[in-house]
Amino acid sequence: MSAPTTQGTDPWWLHGVVYQVYVRSFADSDGDGVGDLPGITSRLPYLRNLGVDALWITPFYASPQADHGYDVSNYYDVDPLFGQLSDADDLLARAHELGLRVIVDLVPNHTSSEHPWFQAALAAGPGSAERERYLFRPGRIGPDGVEGPPNNWISRFEGPAWTRVPADVNEPGEWYLHLFDTSQPDLDWHHPDVPAEFERILRFWLDRGVDGIRIDVAHGLFKAPGLPDQQLAPGESADPGESLITQRPSHTPMWNQPEVHEVYRHWHQLLAAYDGDRMAIAEAWVRDPEDIADFVRPDELQQAFNFHWLAAPWSAEAFRAVIEQTLSVVPAPTWVLGNHDVVRPVTRYGGGDLGLARWRAALLTMLALPGSAYIHQGEELGLPQVDVPPHLRQDPRANVPGRGGRDGCRVPMPWSGSKPPYGFGPGDGQPWLPQPEEWTDLSVEAQTGVADSTLEWVRRVLAVRREVLAGFGGTDPQLEVEGTPTELVIRRGRLVCHLNTADTSIGAERLRALLADGEVLLCSGDRPGDADTATWILHD
Template sequence: MTRTTPHPWWYDAVVYQVYLRSFADSDGDGVGDLPGITAHLPQLRDLGVDALWITPFYASPQKDHGYDVADYRDVDPLFGQLSDVDTLLTTAHDLDLRVIVDLVPNHTSDQHEWFRAALAATPGSPERARYLFRDGRGPGGDEPPNNWMSIFGGPAWTRVTEADGEPGQWFLHLFDSTQPDLDWRNPEVGDMFEDVLRFWLDRGVDGFRVDVAHGLYKEASLRDQVRPSKAEAKAAESMVERTVRDEPMWEQPEVHEVYRRWRRVLESYDGERMAVAEAWTQTAESMAEFIRPDELHQAFNFGFLGTPWSAEEFAEVIEHSIEAVSAAAAAPTWVLSNHDVERHPTRYGGGESGLARARAATLVMLALPGSAYLYQGEELGLEQVDVPPEARQDPSWFRTGQPGRDGCRVPLPWSGDAPPYGFGGSTQPWIPQPDDWADLTVAAQSADPASTLAFYRSALAARRRFLVGADEATSVEADDGLLVVRRAGVTIVLNASTAPAPLPDGEVLVSSGPLAGGQLPPDTAAWVR
């Protein structure tokens, strides 16, 4: 794979996230699989991306759709077998595509052999020491060991029944109760994950996306979390600067030694292997700690994803993000959607306006220095789907009664005028698709030069031609609803106001929507050279 810049491949790559269950189904069972990805790799190459990140395909009871891993060294039969991974890697590399796989080190499935052994063992045993088992508080130990809450709702502790039939210890699960947290203070855990890294590196993967990278270590005392009062929380919401919360379960300093160890493993392999952190940190500065020169290579920049539709706020987060990663001698990353958040056309208001804003924000993102991560379906302009309650499958739905993440995980429409739109099989897939997606399929948009898919192809081609490997010096300003970014002789303008604005003089390289009369309409962006 040839490059024209001295940077490693991932430094300014465009990475396409494949949500495995919802990408393409090769065997007609309604669930996406590894051969389905392999069959569509030429479309990803033609889209213009450099790499794909695949969500977990490991052996799993699928309580959290693969993020509950029972065996880190095997493929779940739902998705294929180990030979399908090998075929996918070979095919991708032949097409000049890199492959990043998901790694889930914060917790295992409750069906993992370690956790089954822990349940069968006694309190204080070596088997239980791999997880965070603790005695309860209060009379008879009937209360959880601390006040921590699960990300999926409810207490973060579940009590087990011991071998004698009596209520026993509690175990920590910051997510679902079927996802017990590992105790990373136990050296067995670190040794196991080094073996897992080497297993997949030996098979040829190019990198890892590290799930819950800011987790792993918890404050050793497992003390209660100090939570603000309702009045304090409301006051904090009105502040421009985000207040730093007390979070003894996240961002502990010991976690950085894990990633120093992993960096040494990655650097022992040929071919520029990398890792990117999913680290929901509280500040850009703490995010940058994960990408110091001896730790991970990248971290997702969720500040950009969470920015509302505002030129001024876009400018602030862009400047702050670039400044933070510069201190770590790393490149920024940019992302607008993924499998855990509402799709950005819907976040920006939905309908024609939401899509126009989404395309404009994407055009800005693709012009910024560093790498960009795209989420499958955004190149089709897909919005969040209101999945009917009887079809929802997100574990957070069952714990909280809130809709959860299913709406951004609906399987892709490839072709045809009715579900399953060429996804695979002959009936609705694992999450039902809407009946009005016929105009949004890959096939339909490939035939339309004004489609969102055509826009993404044009924008990615322009990025590769004019900005990849270019000077990273970037200026950012915003005034009266107009965002202006300048880089490598290209001026990027986004109009977040309600009135047209004059375009800069020069050649328009690409725009997110129609332009006329030298004006940039509202909810539109353009690159001008």
């Protein structure tokens, strides 16, 4: 068994490949159609053999599951749907036996409306100490004399970001803030109870052996003082839409406030007190790479997701711009092409054989870059986005006009067999989200041992990447990035990655020059230089 990817004495996360496990959809151990922690544990050898260094697991804490675990009612226990606390301990122990690190999801921006704190706040009423842990406010009287929400903020799910608590004869109904679902009230991080509680939560899981935390909505903990209206340009909507990347920080009093950085400086010190290079990564949808860099300063978090890479169109020129902008300011970059909130890249890049070819090329290009990479479960199988029938959708955003929901990238993994549930669990029926009948050839079993399958290709890519990084020793060679609107060339010492995003092959003379005195290590398509193809070349 090979050791996780490292370069010299660098921490494991700096160059590692992390595999995202969406807990509901990875592996079901008890046949109820929903993935669980024992299911993940049983499949850890698959991840080790795939060649990743760590896994990030989405929330498995006690939750009403209104937002599939991102609405937490108890941060110190496992939801019975996913197992029990001892199952989390078993998973950590087995992962560490296999040389895998484990990152768990932390949700600090909001709790479930069923969390004891929020239930106490509702019972205590206006002006109570219990309500000060959340953002309760009186309404605002509009020009028509009718009371409305305290400001114009819009939920990421649907409608105003405020819900009114029912009033009675003795109590005017206050409103509470929820930037996401109504069942996810935002915490007030100015209240001392909140940071103190999350320090206890962090220590609880670090003491159990987790290697890192992924911080959900890391840019959203604090809101601008006074909770002012969002100032909009003429014709601009307050609706945040699908991506916060397009929003200007000056227009978003609910996002990316400077106080978050003091929290993460404290968490940096907390993590540093534990052995084993513990780490934290921010989910921060911010406009510019400079904003990403703010989260990964030397005394703050170790990483932040680089969603600009994910959001780039299929274009060598666009990829080059993201690479240059990111590397100019971010000291420990991450690269990601998909996750449980966005359309799967095979579909996003055009679908079918075209989308698969482009995804393979994008992945090979991404893995040539310095830094770490995150892979969403099922990407290694080439899974496309699924059009889940409307009556079977379960995402709380599924029926919001213009959003479409996120169920299509969350359909459970196909492991084996010729029909659903494809070995996902011991049952015979469809799992919690239905798997397509045409996934037979995409399962792990169907692709294992097949030389030209996507799965075996990804295994080979990760193995070669490990060897290349080992060849760098304790230092990373200087990076050079160049290209044209349709060609991207990345040089890291002897390694050259060439990407062609055009719909035609490069010319013969250009290809000869590219391959001169070099060995082709990997190619995402049939031949180097073909349309929608990336190639790794090692020069003498």
